[in-house]
Structures are given as structure tokens and as C-alpha cells.
Amino acid sequence: FMISGFLVVQIISGIILSLLYVADVNLSFPCIMELTNDSMFSWFIRYVHIWGVSFIFIVFMAHMGRALYYSSYSKVPVWNVGFILYLIMMVEAFLGYILPWHQMSYWAATVLTSVVQSVPFIGNKVYNYIVGGFSVTNVTLMRVFAAHVILAFVIIGLSVIHLFYLHKTGSNNPLFAPSGYTDVVHFHSYYSNKDFYCLMLLYSLCVFFIFSSPDLVLDAEAYLHADPLVTPAT
Numbered sequence: 001f002m003i004s005g006f007l008v009v010q011i012i013s014g015i016i017l018s019l020l021y022v023a024d025v026n027l028s029f030p031c032i033m034e035l036t037n038d039s040m041f042s043w044f045i046r047y048v049h050i051w052g053v054s055f056i057f058i059v060f061m062a063h064m065g066r067a068l069y070y071s072s073y074s075k076v077p078v079w080n081v082g083f084i085l086y087l088i089m090m091v092e093a094f095l096g097y098i099l100p101w102h103q104m105s106y107w108a109a110t111v112l113t114s115v116v117q118s119v120p121f122i123g124n125k126v127y128n129y130i131v132g133g134f135s136v137t138n139v140t141l142m143r144v145f146a147a148h149v150i151l152a153f154v155i156i157g158l159s160v161i162h163l164f165y166l167h168k169t170g171s172n173n174p175l176f177a178p179s180g181y182t183d184v185v186h187f188h189s190y191y192s193n194k195d196f197y198c199l200m201l202l203y204s205l206c207v208f209f210i211f212s213s214p215d216l217v218l219d220a221e222a223y224l225h226a227d228p229l230v231t232p233a234t
Contacts (some may be wrong), residue, residue, distance in 0.1 A: 001195040002202060003063060006056040007159065009203075013049040014152060016042075021099065023145040025138045028101040029225045047210045053093050054217055055206050060086065077165040085158045088151060095148040101141060104219050106226030109136050109144070135228075 020042060022031045035042040064086070066072075073079045094112070098105045113131050117123045132139030209216060221232045 001192065002059045002199045003056060004159070005199045006052055006059060006202075007155070010049065010052045010056065011152060011156070013045050013052065016045050017049055018149065021145070023099075023142045025101060025141055025226070028099065028141065032100045032102075033223075044210065047214045048206070049096075050217060051206050051210055051214075053096070055202055056089075057093070059202070060089070075165070075169045078162065078169055081158060081162045081165055085155065085162060088155060088158065092148065092151045092155060095144050095151065098141070098144045099148065100222065101226050103221035103224045103226055103230075103232050105222075106136065106228070107232055109140065113140075 017035075020031070020035055020039075022028055032046070035046055037043070064082075067079070067082070094108070098109045113127060113136060116127045116130060119126065128134075130140075130143070131137070132143060215222075219232075
């Protein structure tokens with residue numbers, strides 16, 4: 001429930017940012033700086049998107065810990081779809097990290113894509129398909145932006161499939177009661193209210209960090225334009 005709440009925030013803020021973003025190596029960083037420093041309220045949307053990623057992974061880790069504790073991996077379809085969803089969300093977060101085209105994002109893209117080249121036989125071909133050339137360039141940034149948008153819809157679809165299998169097979173619980181057991185506490189309205197209050201608490205905490213320490217999750221190099229000739233100092 002809380003993951004879905006943050007996912008909705010990410011989608012809404014992402015749509016707004018995509019309307020303002022320019023996928024160009026010469027314009028993306030100035031565009032982000034203008035959104036942050038000169039445009040009214042767009043800085044807030046950007047930091048909501050940045051901090052939302054951190055909170056969604058915190059909640060995701062708690063969700064996975066709960067699943068491991070209650071042996072939810074025994075529900076194979078639910079577990080498999082959830083694990084695939086987790087991997088795709090990590091890729092999605094990494095792609096989003098590249099888009100501002102600052103020092104850290106450029107060199108993160110350079111290092112991670114160069115790892116593909118080390119794969120025997122097919123490494124160079126796969127690298128060329130991903131990067132679109134011999135190095136990370138404007139073509140790469142456009143492909144990253146397109147993939148970032150597409151994967152958002154993939155995440156939505158996998159979330160629906162995850163919920164479908166969850167309702168089909170049921171989930172484990174502290175009492176290990178079977179799914180068809182009738183003498184149980186229903187999710188709504190008992191647990192839905194509690195989850196809603198927890199979600200509001202996390203929203204408030206997210207807003208608190210945005211206004212008090214917005215750059216806490218960003219490196220100092222995130223405010224320097226990408227320079228292929230200079231590696232990050234940190």
C-alpha cells in the first residue's frame with residue numbers, strides 16, 4: 001500500500017518533470033539548474049522525485065524483509081514477479097540518475113556501460129546498442145530518457161500482475177492462517193487505515209527532508225556539468 005502511494009507520487013512528479021526536461025547533453029544540465037533555481041515550484045517537484053526514490057526503496061526493503069520473515073517466497077509467482085519488479089526499479093532509478101547529466105551521472109553511465117564491454121564475445125555489440133556509439137554521447141542520453149519513461153509503464157504493469165498473483169494465491173501472515181480462513185481481520189478498513197496513517201507520516205517525513213536538507217542525498221559533483229575530461233573528485 002505504501003509502495004503504491006510513493007509510486008503514484010513518482011509517476012505524477014515524473015510526468016511533470018518530463019514536460020520540462022530536455023534530453024540533450026548541452027541543455028539537460030542547464031535545464032535542471034533552471035528548474036532548481038529559477039522556476040517557481042519546479043524545484044519542489046524535482047526534489048519530491050529525488051526523495052521519493054529514496055523512500056520507495058526504504059519501504060521496498062521493509063516489504064522484502066517482511067516477505068522473508070513470513071516465508072512469502074513459498075508463493076512462487078508472487079515472489080518471482082516481485083523480485084523482477086525490484087530489479088527493474090533499480091534499473092529505473094539508475095536511468096533517472098543519469099538524466100541530469102552532471103558529473104556523477106555522466107561517469108556513472110560511463111562506468112556501468114563499460115562493464116558491458118567486458119562480457120566475452122557479445123560485449124562490444126551490446127555496448128554499441130546501449131550507448132549508440134563508441135562512448136556515452138547525446139544518443140545515449142536520449143535512449144536513457146526513452147527507457148526511463150518506458151520502464152515506468154513496465155513497473156505499473158508488473159505491479160498489477162504482482163497484485164493479481166497476490167490475490168490469487170494469498171499472502172502469508174503472522175498466524176500462518178490459510179488464505180481461505182474466514183475468522184481473520186480484513187485488510188479494509190482495519191489495516192488500510194493504519195497503512196494510510198503510516199503513508200501520511202512518510203509523506204510528511206519526505207517533505208521535511210525536502211525543506212530542511214534537500215541536497216542530503218546528492219553529491220557535490222551533482223552541481224557540476226558533465227566533463228568527459230575530468231573524473232569526479234569523490
